[in-house]
Amino acid sequence: MSKHFQRNLSDLKRQLLQMGALVEEAINLAIQAVVDREPKLGRKVVEGDRQIDKMEIDVEEHCLMLLALHQPVAADLRFIVAVMKVNNDLERMGDLAKNIANRAVDLARVEPLQAPDLLRSMVERAREMVRNSLDSLVYLNQELARQVCRDDDLVDTLHEKIFSTLQADMGRRPEVIPPALDFLSISRHLERIADLATNIAEDVVFMIEGEVIRHRAQEEENPGQE
Amino acid sequence: MSKHFQRNLSDLKRQLLQMGALVEEAINLAIQAVVDREPKLGRKVVEGDRQIDKMEIDVEEHCLMLLALHQPVAADLRFIVAVMKVNNDLERMGDLAKNIANRAVDLARVEPLQAPDLLRSMVERAREMVRNSLDSLVYLNQELARQVCRDDDLVDTLHEKIFSTLQADMGRRPEVIPPALDFLSISRHLERIADLATNIAEDVVFMIEGEVIRHRAQEEENPGQE
Numbered sequence: 001m002s003k004h005f006q007r008n009l010s011d012l013k014r015q016l017l018q019m020g021a022l023v024e025e026a027i028n029l030a031i032q033a034v035v036d037r038e039p040k041l042g043r044k045v046v047e048g049d050r051q052i053d054k055m056e057i058d059v060e061e062h063c064l065m066l067l068a069l070h071q072p073v074a075a076d077l078r079f080i081v082a083v084m085k086v087n088n089d090l091e092r093m094g095d096l097a098k099n100i101a102n103r104a105v106d107l108a109r110v111e112p113l114q115a116p117d118l119l120r121s122m123v124e125r126a127r128e129m130v131r132n133s134l135d136s137l138v139y140l141n142q143e144l145a146r147q148v149c150r151d152d153d154l155v156d157t158l159h160e161k162i163f164s165t166l167q168a169d170m171g172r173r174p175e176v177i178p179p180a181l182d183f184l185s186i187s188r189h190l191e192r193i194a195d196l197a198t199n200i201a202e203d204v205v206f207m208i209e210g211e212v213i214r215h216r217a218q219e220e221e222n223p224g225q226e
Numbered sequence: 227m228s229k230h231f232q233r234n235l236s237d238l239k240r241q242l243l244q245m246g247a248l249v250e251e252a253i254n255l256a257i258q259a260v261v262d263r264e265p266k267l268g269r270k271v272v273e274g275d276r277q278i279d280k281m282e283i284d285v286e287e288h289c290l291m292l293l294a295l296h297q298p299v300a301a302d303l304r305f306i307v308a309v310m311k312v313n314n315d316l317e318r319m320g321d322l323a324k325n326i327a328n329r330a331v332d333l334a335r336v337e338p339l340q341a342p343d344l345l346r347s348m349v350e351r352a353r354e355m356v357r358n359s360l361d362s363l364v365y366l367n368q369e370l371a372r373q374v375c376r377d378d379d380l381v382d383t384l385h386e387k388i389f390s391t392l393q394a395d396m397g398r399r400p401e402v403i404p405p406a407l408d409f410l411s412i413s414r415h416l417e418r419i420a421d422l423a424t425n426i427a428e429d430v431v432f433m434i435e436g437e438v439i440r441h442r443a444q445e446e447e448n449p450g451q452e
Contacts, residue, residue, distance in 0.1 A: 064303060071297040077290060081310065088311060167403060174397045181393065184407075 005070045012062055012083060013138045019055045019090050020134040024127050026052065026097035027193060031123045033104035034186055035115045045101035052094035059087040078207050085203055086137060089196040093130065096189045096196075103182045103189075113179035116165055119187065122158040125151060126190050129197035136204045145208075148201035155194040162187045231296045238288055238309060239364045245281045245316050246360040250353050252278065252323035253419060257349045259330035260412060261341045271327035278320035285313040304433050311429055312363060315422040319356065322415045322422075329408045329415075339405035342391055345413065348384045351377060352416050355423035362430045371434075374427035381420040388413045 026045050033041035063084045066072070072080060107113075129148050136145035166180045166187075252271050259267035289310045292298070298306060333339075355374050362371035392406045392413075 060307075064307065067293065067307075068299045068303055073294045077294055081286075081290065081293075084307065084310070085314060088314070167407065170396060170403050171400045174400060177393060177396050181410075 002070070005066070005072070005076075008062075008066055008070075009076075009079075012059070012066070012080075015055070015059055015062065016083060016086065016090075017134060017138060019052065019059065019087070020130060022048070022052050022055070023090050023093045023097065024130055026094055027100070027123065027127055027130070027190075030097045030100035030104065031119065031186075031190075033101055034107060035119065037104075037108050037112070039105040039108040042101035042104035046098050049094050049098045052091060056087055056091040060084060063087070082137060082203050082207050086134070086200050089200055093193050093196050096193050100186050100189050103186050107179055107182050110178045110182070111175055113169070113176045113183070116162045116183055116187070118158050118162050118165075119183070119190075122155060122162070122187065122190050125155050125158070126194045126197070129155070129194050129201075133197040133200035133204070136201055140204070140208060142205055142208045145201040145204040149198055149205070152194050152198040155191055159187050159191040228296070231292070231298070231302075234288075234292055234296075235302075235305075238285070238292070238306075241281070241285055241288065242309060242312065242316075243360060243364060245278065245285065245313070246356060248274070248278050248281070249316050249319045249323065250356055252320055253326070253349065253353055253356070253416075256323045256326035256330065257345065257412075257416075259327055260333060261345070263330075263334050263338070265331040265334040268327035268330035272324050275320050275324045278317060282313055282317040286310060289313070308363060308429050308433050312360070312426050315426055319419050319422050322419050326412050326415050329412050333405055333408050336404045336408070337401055339395070339402045339409070342388045342409055342413070344384050344388050344391075345409070345416075348381060348388070348413065348416050351381050351384070352420045352423070355381070355420050355427075359423040359426035359430070362427055366430070366434060368431055368434045371427040371430040375424055375431075378420050378424040381417055385413050385417040 026048055029041055029048075030045045033039065033045065063080050066080055067077075070076075129151050132144050132151075133148045135141065136148065163184060166184050170177050170180045252274055255267055255274075256271045259265065259271065289306050292306055293303075296302075355377050358370050358377075359374045361367065362374065389410060392410050396403050396406045
């Protein structure tokens with residue numbers, strides 16, 4: 001590997017981690033907007049998403065440049081392709097954070113309903129998964145990647161619990177149907193963020209091991225509420 | 227472009243269109259399972275998803291082989307990268323069809339509720355978007371790609387109408403909350419399939435024009451129910 005390529009690769013990794021930090025912050029802010037009923041914070045997330053979108057384009061152009069200029073093969077090629085996929089997933093996580101933030105704006109307009117208790121744990125877990133999935137890629141840490149895959153089951157369980165609680169609330173008090181649907185939507189967005197982090201982790205394992213755990217895991221997945 | 231590369235590229239396009247046809251068929255079957263209350267059909271979709279998963283891996287390996295062997299640059303490089311992204315999106319559409327099919331299995335167990343009338347139009351539109359987005363890539367048809375982007379607004383409107391109808395149903399008849407939530411979930415999955423087709427179409431336009439319509443469109447998007 002040429003020194004020039006190596007330096008470019010380090011820059012790319014740094015860029016990806018920066019983008020990950022922005023996404024994590026967006027998720028955090030979006031949920032704070034929901035829990036504290038602060039639609040203004042929500043609007044900040046919506047505006048901040050433009051920066052994430054811009055970074056996605058930069059990272060993709062960087063990858064294309066590396067491919068065209070250095071024409072890497074084998075492990076280096078697979079790494080750059082993985083970065084392009086992760087980049088895409090990060091941008092989608094940013095969109096999901098924006099969707100959560102939009103729900104905060106909605107929630108401030110309807111009948112108040114307390115945020116489900118488990119939402120906080122779900123957010124903590126999802127953010128950690130995002131961070132760990134990126135770290136597993138940048139440091140090629142297979143054990144960390146496998147941890148992310150395991151954590152996804154926990155997030156799914158939390159989502160199912162939140163779903164059941166909200167469904168019961170709606171049955172008892174029809175007036176809370178609108179905010180309950182907003183919370184359902186938020187919980188689902190968090191679950192999808194966790195899924196995207198899991199995709200990243202699976203790609204990392206696949207890249208390191210050449211083992212397809214992705215589809216095997218899907219077959220075993222709990223066909224519960226998506 | 228060498229003849230060998232050209233032949234490989236044609237094979238890749240054919241592979242992608244085959245995968246698209248499988249995804250379309252899965253969406254169709256999943257919705258039929260829901261509307262006709264035929265959980266058996268739903269199980270067929272769940273099993274068929276393995277074939278789509280397998281094709282995703284084949285297409286990715288094919289792309290990596292083309293990159294390593296022919297080291298394409300400029301337009302050819304961008305095309306292969308686009309195929310890798312589209313491949314990923316198709317696999318996710320297959321997962322969404324599977325999620326819809328799982329709801330069919332659920333719906334057969336709870337209080338019957340007639341499927342929302344607009345679901346049929348939504349499915350037709352979403353399937354057409356999937357087909358057109360792939361055709362726009364394979365035939366580099368920018369006009370068709372732009373058509374897909376416009377159609378996405380229609381699907382979003384249909385989803386919002388279905389959402390409002392179901393929300394009103396739940397308020398009036400709490401006993402239909404479980405099936406109504408299933409239908410909401412199905413409508414959302416269809417909307418996401420349309421979103422993924424739109425991502426593909428935006429990538430095609432970006433590739434042909436080098437124009438970033440993607441993020442501009444996002445800024446204008448209706449922040450309605452996701």
